[in-house]
Amino acid sequence: MGTQKTINSLQVFLTEVGDISYFAGRFFTDVFKRPFEFKEFLRQCYNMGNRSLLLVGVTGFIIGLVFTLQSRPTLQEFGAVAWMPSMVGISIIREIGPIITALICAGRIGSGIGAELGSMRVTEQIDAMEVSGTNPFKYLVITRILATTFMLPILVIIGDAIALYGSYLVENIKGDVSFQLYFSEVFSSLEFGDVIPSTIKSFFFGFAIGLVGCYKGYNCDKGTEGVGLAANSAVVYTSLLLFVIDFVAVLVADLFYEL
């Protein structure tokens, strides 16, 4: 009984993985085909970037503050407070900034896409679009996946900068460190091996958020329950996928840069 249940769950999981892969394949086939929905792409970029900016900024700022406040006593104990800018800089740029921003966007953008496309599916708006001669996959899905892919790295950079500024404020108040000294310490400790892999993985994070959100919403079951489920599962699946991508990204980066 238990084995059968496990087999069934595995079957469902593998079917889902197969369907998402097919959906991603369709994205790569259709993304180069005309017509290009450039206006809608820009609108989505504006919506996703603009609406997530405040959340990403506030979260980044608080993380910078908290991270520095909590690390300071330990570093002080070992007489290593001078390492604070380097440690915070590397941690935020390499890992904390991208993953936290991606997780916030998975909640904010991924669930939004899932719910929006889901309700469009349920209320036949996607069918209406198809009948009116528009390819809904190109108009709704491709524009959103591209927008998340390109906007997430920008949000990560902004989030990182704000987090570092938050960290600097703590250092300035507690240790009287100047802005110039703090940031020159941060930048001198950073290498290409820190910045490039984290930027590249941000693109993949953005792609995953858009892909899963669109997949869940576009294939939403009928009914309001289906819409809720689409939004919810978009966040859950994306969050899991983000950690998997992060793990793979670290392994690959390690091959090239020997982290």
Place this chain on the structure above:
Amino acid sequence: MKKNTINSNAVITIRDLKKSYGDNYVLNGFNLDLYEGENLVIMGKSGSGKSVMIKCLIGLEEHDSGTVIIMGKNIDDLDHDELDELRTEIGFLFQGSALYDSMSVRENLEFPLRRHTKKFGEINDASPLVMEALESVGLARAVDLMPSELSGGMKRRIALARTLILKPQIILYDEPTTGLDPITSKEIVLLMKSVQEKYKTSSIIITHDVDCARAISNRMILLVDGINYAEGTYEELVEMEDPKIKAFFK
């Protein structure tokens, strides 16, 4: 209607249409001819496959087998672009209106216009066409409202205006009066009649509203168990003694 005989006078011909979901056959050899200028009502119980049929007709659902010919073109032989072009000649009024939530009424109406540049060319100012369509449904004042600000009846009228803006030759109505109060339902039926007279369209109306069917139909088909169970004018069907048919008109 003879199975497998294609009627060349019809604007839409369906022959032996079958559609199943797993083992459940929703359509099991459905046939239909729609003639120019005709209002054909298709009645059936909920879940009898009326909406599936209309979606197969316009290519929103793939049918398992059978033939669908629209204005002389077999839809199975058309590629995506050709099907899109054919769709400009067919308006579809969805059951729930299906207005785009994120767009105003004006944008809802402009959306299909800007997509069909082959039929209309590049349109710089769509306002005259938008206003003409809105005036024909009596809602020119709603042009800058959002769908969330409209009542159910208004949404249905705007959706009709959106189908009219492409100047289609055929209009498919999926339950046009469902969910509306009796007065609004009557208004929608009158509007459908005036649209048919003004634009000389041919229409397929899916409904289980007997009053709507009586008011608008030139001919009716009763869809039972996935097949044409009975066919004729409203008056002919009302006179039939078959209990299954009588049940519709109680």
